[in-house]
Amino acid sequence: MQLEFTHLPEVTPVFSQFALHERILKAVAELKFVEPTPVQAAAIPLALQGRDLRVTAQTGSGKTAAFVLPMLNRLADLGGPRVEIRALILLPTRELAQQTLKQVELFSQFTYIKSGLVTGGEDFKEQAAMLRKVPDVLIGTPGRLLEQLNAGNLDLSHVQVLVLDEADRMLDMGFAEDMERLCKECENREQTLLFSATTGGAALRDIIGKILKDPEHLMLNSVSQLAEGTRQQIIMADHDQHKEKIIHWLLDNETFQKAIIFTNTRVAADRVYGHLVAKDIKAFVLHGDKDQKDRKLAIERFKQGGSKVLVATDVAARGLDIDGLDLVINFDMPRSGDEYVHRIGRTGRAGGEGLAISLITHNDWNLMSSIERYLKQQFQRRLIKEVKGTYNGPKKVKASGKAVGVKKKKVDKKTGEKKAAAKRKPTAKPRPNAPLASVDGMAPLKKRAPKPE
Known part of the structure; x- marks a missing residue:
């Protein structure tokens, strides 16, 4: 199914013009929200x-308010006592769920709407007790x-509004x-809103076809426009130890308020964190092996300025909205263009400027090139003389940007002339009892036994 998106021009109404x-308008005014962002206006x-x-819109563009405000408006208009969960x-x-809860609470502060949070890492029984009080909005x-549904603690049959935020990421995570x-379970709902920062793939299109009814497709930014307020650079590195030296130089010499260093694995995150601590750089580390208490503490201290540096895996790539975060360093290149967009989307938010630097070894080159093609951009190549290495990229590159192998001709030691390529020897005939060769990755075919005479 090919989706048709509506590309909307920028408009600048004020929130008071919305119905x-x-x-809710009182809360918006209290929070000093005057002009909606393009995604909110659309x-x-x-x-x-x-x-x-x-809706597809870049990170930091105000997607949360774009679905929270109309959702709360529907609930605020309903009278009578609360007897069921009305929005999910x-x-x-x-982390994203906790931040969304705070937004819902702020926008509903002058209403009687109550909200609740159910995530992993928190006490199951306490969550069940909260559910028995029946919040209007469940996040x-x-x-x-x-788990709560299977335990009989959750009834979603009266949900009127269902919101899927970062639906592409949930699919990537196997949900x-x-x-x-x-x-x-929300089969009686009247409205479904699906938001993401990327267009996703076939799995997302499949979900859209199943759960949305005659939807309006809004694309506020094409992929090539995502994070366009962020300068994107690459720095060549020889190996991981060289990357660690580059990071140390960047943290010492770049002007920034806060920085996130992304790795692909928990082991790499701990190693980079240990390297920074050994260099007397105060930092926090965040990944899936950390329990919820430690994750909360790391994020809160980072937000409050207890440290300027956070080392994290992609568990932090979604939903972190931190003031003053203006530097992102990819120690490892992310495995997809969408993940790259979400990582660097932590900086340059709400029209601000940011700097994203990716460290590239020979193992990262092809992945980096594919992300450039996906974004239809070319990253700025940067050289730091003080920590310059020997790797400068592949010697031969296809038009697509991918590195290809270069065959070197042998040189005759006596004459100094290049030798002609040796002719390949004919392939040896298979042994009489050997299995037939495999074809295109298929399992080898078994040779039939001779018929008995």
């Missing part, structure tokens, strides 16, 4: 009409929500079946 409940009027939406917001990570991650199950 929002007066108590999505809020359609959502207020009750339309199903599929699904998100991929605990959570798929895994723990299903496809969980998402479909939770969507089916």
Whole structure:
């Protein structure tokens, strides 16, 4: 299924022009929100009409308010006592869920709307007790929500509004079946809103076809426009130890308020963190092996300025909205263009400027080139003389940007002339009892036994 997106021009209305409940507008004014961002200006009027939406917009563009405000508006207009969960917001990570809860609480502060949070890493029984109080808005991650559902603690049959935020990331994390199950539990819903920072792939299109009804597709940014406020650079490195030296130089010499260093694995994150601590650089580390208490503490201290540096795996690539974060360093290149967009989206948020630096060894080159093609951009090559290495990229590069092997001709030691390439020897005939060769990755065919005479 090919999706048709509506590309909208930039508009600059004010929040008071939206048909929002007066108590919600009061909260918006209290928070000093005056002009909506482009994604808010495009999505809020359609959502207020009750339309199903599929919205693509870059990180830091204000997507959360774009779905929270119309959702709260629907609930604020409903009278009577609370007897059921009326809105569900699904998100991929605990950190993003916690930040979304804070946004919901701020925008609903002058209403009687109550919200609750259900994520992994928190006490299961305490969450069950909260669910018995029946919050109007429930925010959570798929895994723990299903656990509460299976335990009989959760009833979603009265949900009116379902929101899937960062749906592409939930699919990447293997939550496809969980998402479909939770969507089916909300079978009586009247509206579904799906937001993400990337266009996703076939799995996302499949989910959209199953859960959205005649949706409006809004694309506020094409892939090539994502994170366009962020300068993107690459620095060549010889190996991981050389990368660590480059990071130390960058932290000593770059002007920044806060920085995140991304790695692909928990082991690499701990190693980089240990290297920084050994160099007397105060830093925090964040990855999936850390329990929820440590993860909360690291993020809060980082936000409050207890350290200028956070080392993290992709568990922190989504949802972290931190003031003053203006430097992202990719110790490892992410494994996809979408992950790259989400990583560097931690900086240059809300129209600000940022710097994203990726460290590239020979193992990273082809991956980096594929991300350049995906973004339709070319990263700035940067050389730091003080920590210069020997690797300068592949000697031969295809037009696509991928490195290819270069065959060297042998040189005659006596004459100094290049030898002609040796002719390949004919392939030896297979032994009589040897299995037939495999073809295109298929298993070898077994040779038939001779028929008995």
